[in-house]
Amino acid sequence: MQKFLSMNFIDEVKWRGMLHTIMPGTEEILKENNIAAYVGIDPTADSLHIGHLVSVMLLKHFQRAGHNPIALIGGATGMIGDPSGKSQERNLLDLKTLRHNQESIKKQLSKFLDFSENCENKAILVNNYDWMSRFSFLDFIRDVGKHISVNYMIAKDSVKKRMNSNDDKDAEGLSFTEFSYQLVQGYDFLHLYKEHNCKLQMGGSDQWGNITTGTELIRRMLQGKAYALTSPLITKADGGKFGKTEKGNIWLDPEKTSPYEFYQFWINTSDDDAEKYLKIFTVLNKEDIENLVKEHSEAPHIRILQKKLAERLTLMVHGKNAYETSIAASQILFGKGTKEQVQQLDEKTFNAVFGGVPRFSIKKQILTEGITIFDLLAEETQVFKSKGEVRRLIKDKGLSLNMEKFTNPDEQVTNEHLINNKYLVIRQGKKKYSIIITE
């Protein structure tokens, strides 16, 4: 891959706000040569979520700068569980799940990184299970454990926190397994240093302790010099957790998070965060982003930053079709969505637009006879928990049936209301939709 970046990697991540801590000498060695660097990814699920994207983007910029990116699937470490930032011991993964997750994750990574053979500095994917599983316990504690003192290991913040559990009732102590985590991760670094001449490990700032265990191991065992670079943990301006909605994580897998929801997540970014995210999650250059920011400040209601952000991410992760469908869905759901517009949708588009919306089915017979809105939404279906809730919503003018406000509690719902003789579109407030399908 040719160099895409006008500036070097460090300057690039600096202006993008992706640099938290960096080990002295890192900048120099990156300038001298193209080197290899890796980030670790826990294969705890068969999909990445957007919380992983910072690390992935680090690798992407790294590759664009002409260096060699390595993505490490933490098959072995995933079986242990990183104590950093966790107050509880983690569930362990079995081997079959692990391989499945690895495959799925690689597919997703290839949307960001160039793994192709003809790429000069192609990305590679490794799984630390492949070398750790062959390591016998005895060999490990003799050849690796020998070089690092417990004193060194317990000085790490992540370990310290868990050891002081007596003044924190939530903490549950630290098992030996978890305690060993940093050593295993440290050995990964050593392994990659030997096998792939990997001189740099990157990750979130919570990984600093684990990464430096690796550089320390390399120094002691191989008299080698390896480097570390971390990026700040992503925050939201309102203090909330990044990447989560009330429904949970935002996944890259369209089965887990529909492209529409994915698109909407980025569209809903606050002004305060949009510029920051644009820098971190897209490869737009400095000039482009500055122009966008300027445009945005002149006409903030257009929300050009959010639109660009959503566009770039959705295109990259889900492709053109999904992106366009997401826009179409957004226009119907938030724009001047009318009954007529919805009526015109063919079944396929309808399903795409309302793809992530909860569905309920009822017998058509019920509508033929007519039913009150209360029985329909709280009795025959569980769109709402209780009839009182429906009553309240109607009173507050917050309920729409087929894109039209439903204001008369006495009105019966019948076949007449069905769109395309098949379904009803229920909307609560502005954003929350449900679909009732007759059968």
Added chain:
RNA sequence: GGGGGGAUUCCGGAGCGGUCAAACGGGGCAGACUGUAAAUCUGUUGGCAUAGCCUUCGGAGGUUCGAAUCCUCCUCCCCCCA
């Protein structure tokens, strides 16, 4: 081992025999305003129903015409002194 305090509706927290479905704050939901933002304002926030009824105040009993409120036992939390 001794002494004391507490458990209330999603959370925090009032209520201390009837006027309690339970103050107030937070959160949630909706409306107005807007940019699918933020802030603000308004309404609403146990269930069923037009008045009214039913189920809720850690659990089980009891006193009373009437109990979240009083008594007994149980469970769980917290504090102080050893």
